Amino acid sequence: MTEDPLFLLGFIAVCALATFATRVLPFIAFSRQAEHPLVLHLGRYLPPAVMLILVTYAMRDWRPLSNGAVNLGANGLAMLLAALIVALLQLWRHNALLSIVTGTVSYMAMIQLFD
Amino acid sequence: MPVMFGYLPLGAAFGILAMDVGIPWWAALTMSLVIYAGAGQFLAVALLANQAGLMEVAVATLMLNSRHLFYGLSLLGVFSGAGWRKPYLIFALTDETYSLLTSHRGPVKKDHTMAIKLSALNQLWWVLGTLAGVMIGSQLAFDTTGIEFVLTALFIVLTIEQARRLRRWMPFIVAMATALAALALLPDRHMLLGAIAAASMILLIQYRLDMRAPQQADAS
Numbered sequence: 001m002t003e004d005p006l007f008l009l010g011f012i013a014v015c016a017l018a019t020f021a022t023r024v025l026p027f028i029a030f031s032r033q034a035e036h037p038l039v040l041h042l043g044r045y046l047p048p049a050v051m052l053i054l055v056t057y058a059m060r061d062w063r064p065l066s067n068g069a070v071n072l073g074a075n076g077l078a079m080l081l082a083a084l085i086v087a088l089l090q091l092w093r094h095n096a097l098l099s100i101v102t103g104t105v106s107y108m109a110m111i112q113l114f115d
Numbered sequence: 116m117p118v119m120f121g122y123l124p125l126g127a128a129f130g131i132l133a134m135d136v137g138i139p140w141w142a143a144l145t146m147s148l149v150i151y152a153g154a155g156q157f158l159a160v161a162l163l164a165n166q167a168g169l170m171e172v173a174v175a176t177l178m179l180n181s182r183h184l185f186y187g188l189s190l191l192g193v194f195s196g197a198g199w200r201k202p203y204l205i206f207a208l209t210d211e212t213y214s215l216l217t218s219h220r221g222p223v224k225k226d227h228t229m230a231i232k233l234s235a236l237n238q239l240w241w242v243l244g245t246l247a248g249v250m251i252g253s254q255l256a257f258d259t260t261g262i263e264f265v266l267t268a269l270f271i272v273l274t275i276e277q278a279r280r281l282r283r284w285m286p287f288i289v290a291m292a293t294a295l296a297a298l299a300l301l302p303d304r305h306m307l308l309g310a311i312a313a314a315s316m317i318l319l320i321q322y323r324l325d326m327r328a329p330q331q332a333d334a335s
Contacts, residue, residue: 008142014169015159016149018176019183023208026187027194028200035192041322042190042315048277050182054154055274056294057307079264085201086217086268090275101124103268107259107288112302 059083075111082107122240123151123247128265129156130248135259136164140249147245152209153236157181157266169229176310185315186213197227207234214273254271289317 020115059079086103092097126147128216133143138160139327144276146175186208193216194204204227212234251257290310295311 005139007144007331008139009145010169011159011163011172012142012146012149013150014173015146015152015176016170018173019150019152019180020206022177022180022183023187026184026191026204030188030191032235037186038319038322042185044281044316045283045289045318046185046315047182047189047217048201048274048281049147049286049293049318050185050311051210051270051274051277051305052290053294053310053314054182054289055267055309056217056291056310058270058299060298060303060306075261077269082264083267083271085292087149087275088273090272096276097124097274099272100265100268103271104124104128104262104265107264108259111261 077106078107078110078114081110122237123244125153125265125269125321126244126246127242127248127251128244128262129153129160130245130250131252131257131262132157132248133160133245134161134249134252136160138163140253143245143249144242146167151207151241152180153211153241153269156268157263181268181308182210182311183208185209190216193230200227200231200253204230207238209237210269210273212237213308214276286314286318289314293317 012102061076061079072076082103086099088100090099120165129147130140130143133146134140146159150156150159155176158175159172162175178243179229187205190208190213197204214238215233216230252259258298269304291308293313294306299304
């Protein structure tokens, strides 16, 4: 399936359209309400909330309390340690590239060397 | 601007992952040119690997990227009057570009030339990263297990940057509560949208309460 160029192009087109739709919709639908206090309120508080939800989503395989016991899952400990490395580095150095690369390399090293 | 370079390793991770599941190099590059969405493209690769149908892909992409709706909402004023630059600014509104644009408040708030430079540079790094990734990915000797953590790392960095800018606990408490509730109560494929919808509802309710008690509007 992934070998058929026509299917791939159609697949890419669908992804591109769906992505652009989510980006352009507010500009079409709400262009006159830009200064409405509700829009400002959501614009201020929703993105940070969504970011933290995305972190939780990305780390959902680590479920410390599932089955009522400490349960780190397959790569749970590595994930937790790497996430801590990313967070601490970012708080300390404020360098996104450094935090992302160091965290990912340590995660890859931990799960490839110790599992 | 160091955050900009974040898209280079992330793009490389995407390229490596794409080659890993057997997507041709030209398709990976096309995705980075015309889709241009970090998390969205990682999801697309996963769906392609699982032989998902086009309808499934459309719905999943819409849901994952529904957070962009709110990026747009908060930038309505900033992008107004951008003229011919506006379509590209909207197209290129990724997590990281949004994060950069909103961290440049104040004097440059309506500097559209600067906004479009920033957006185009971000995409350039993303495409160059993808190119590097498909080149690395075509070398079979490299063990790429665990490369997907790059996405987790990106979200952690973006959350910390948001927190530093906002200096309020409220949205993060709401997010933690809704995310954990959604994890516990919803099936995995609905967790993300469920948590985002619940967080939006709580923020709406909180807005209504603030309106009724304007003297306490800053207490949150």
